[in-house]
Amino acid sequence: MRQSLFLHGLLGGLFVAGLCIAIWQSASPGKRSLTALRVNAIALTLLVTIKDVLGDVVYTAYRENVPDSARSLILASSKPWAHEILMEFKEHAAHVLPAMLLVVVAIVFVYDIRDRENLTARKVAVSILAVSLVLTLVILFMGAMATSVAGVK
Amino acid sequence: MDKEPQEHTEVVEQADAERRRDVGEVTAEGSRGADEAEGSRGASVVIATMIAASVVILSIGILAFISELSEGFKSFFVVWDTMGPLSGHVLFAYGLGILVFLLLFRVRAVGRQSIFAWTIVLFITLAVSSLFWLTPFVDLFH
Numbered sequence: 001m002r003q004s005l006f007l008h009g010l011l012g013g014l015f016v017a018g019l020c021i022a023i024w025q026s027a028s029p030g031k032r033s034l035t036a037l038r039v040n041a042i043a044l045t046l047l048v049t050i051k052d053v054l055g056d057v058v059y060t061a062y063r064e065n066v067p068d069s070a071r072s073l074i075l076a077s078s079k080p081w082a083h084e085i086l087m088e089f090k091e092h093a094a095h096v097l098p099a100m101l102l103v104v105v106a107i108v109f110v111y112d113i114r115d116r117e118n119l120t121a122r123k124v125a126v127s128i129l130a131v132s133l134v135l136t137l138v139i140l141f142m143g144a145m146a147t148s149v150a151g152v153k
Numbered sequence: 154m155d156k157e158p159q160e161h162t163e164v165v166e167q168a169d170a171e172r173r174r175d176v177g178e179v180t181a182e183g184s185r186g187a188d189e190a191e192g193s194r195g196a197s198v199v200i201a202t203m204i205a206a207s208v209v210i211l212s213i214g215i216l217a218f219i220s221e222l223s224e225g226f227k228s229f230f231v232v233w234d235t236m237g238p239l240s241g242h243v244l245f246a247y248g249l250g251i252l253v254f255l256l257l258f259r260v261r262a263v264g265r266q267s268i269f270a271w272t273i274v275l276f277i278t279l280a281v282s283s284l285f286w287l288t289p290f291v292d293l294f295h
Contacts, residue, residue: 060235085288092217092286095243096279099206099250103275106202107268110195121199124272131276 001061004054005152011051012140018044019133022104026125029114041108045101052094059091062152073150082149086142094139100132196264201257203271205250207278212246214282221291 022044025037062070074083104125107113113122220227220238230241257263284290 056236056239059239060233063237064235088288089283089286091239092213092242093283095213095239095246096206096210096282099209099247100275100279103199103202103206106199110199120269124268127272128275131279135279 001058001152005058008051008054008058009140009143011047011054012136012143015044015047015051016133016136016140018047019129019136023126023129023133026104026108026113026122026129029122031114034108034112034114037113038105038108041101041105045098045105048097048101052098055091055094058152062087068153070146070150070152074146077149079149082146086146090139090142090146093135097132097136100128104128104132193264194259194261196268197260198258199268200263200266200271201254201260203268203275204257204263205254207271207275208253209246209250210275210282211278212249213242214278214285216242216245217282218285218291221288222294 018040022037022040025032025040029037064071066072071083071087074080074087107121107125107128111118111121113125216230216238220230220242227238230238230245232240232244
């Protein structure tokens with residue numbers, strides 16, 4: 001389970017890096033081929049889906065109904081809010097990221113965002129990627145905070 | 154005498170532009186911008202994806218909110234015991250999103266919608282659902 005947790009965190013970090021690259025690729029596409037952006041968008045969608053599935057696997061260990069599960073330890077600690085607020089938000093928020101990335105995939109495959117006439121589509125793609133990045137950073141922070149109180153065994 | 158080849162070229166170019174619009178290629182030549190790519194199949198796919206994503210996000214939010222207020226509702230959505238009601242929330246939300254996409258992506262009228270407007274809707278659903286995932290907000294309704 002620790003390996004799944006490690007991989008989950010690692011993929012989260014990779015996802016953040018990929019989002020930063022995608023934001024740069026879509027904000028200033030110049031005259032470059034869109035292939036790299038399109039491949040990146042698909043890769044990010046797959047990456048976040050795998051990360052979420054791994055997170056769900058870890059989640060089952062986190063919420064085991066035993067006294068020494070991470071959830072039980074957090075609720076019994078002086079910081080129950082680490083579960084009641086942070087984990088409750090994180091476990092739901094993470095699952096909307098694949099849907100948001102699919103919107104970006106649709107945009108970059110349908111519209112040639114290099115063209116000035118498709119400026120709206122370009123801005124929409126960049127904004128969705130930016131919001132996804134902010135949400136991911138919030139989720140990563142919440143996960144780190146919760147783990148600092150009691151980690152999954 | 155020079156007009157015939159020119160007319161033929163114009164007819165071929167017009168047919169090609171119509172074909173490209175029909176398959177959703179929105180380019181600088183002859184296009185009118187993302188918000189105005191009316192009726193193209195590609196635009197329908199994009200807007201349908203945005204609507205479906207909004208449905209997924211809002212569904213996860215509403216289901217989480219109602220589950221916190223009703224134990225019966227919460228236990229109804231437990232698909233896998235080890236994962237709890239979250240399993241049902243995610244499955245139901247994405248199932249509904251896929252259904253919405255399949256219903257809308259081939260509808261031409263959907264492609265005439267504003268991509269900007271649906272982006273605002275997407276962000277509003279994310280903000281509303283974020284509130285539903287925050288325990289202090291949900292506790293106001295207990």
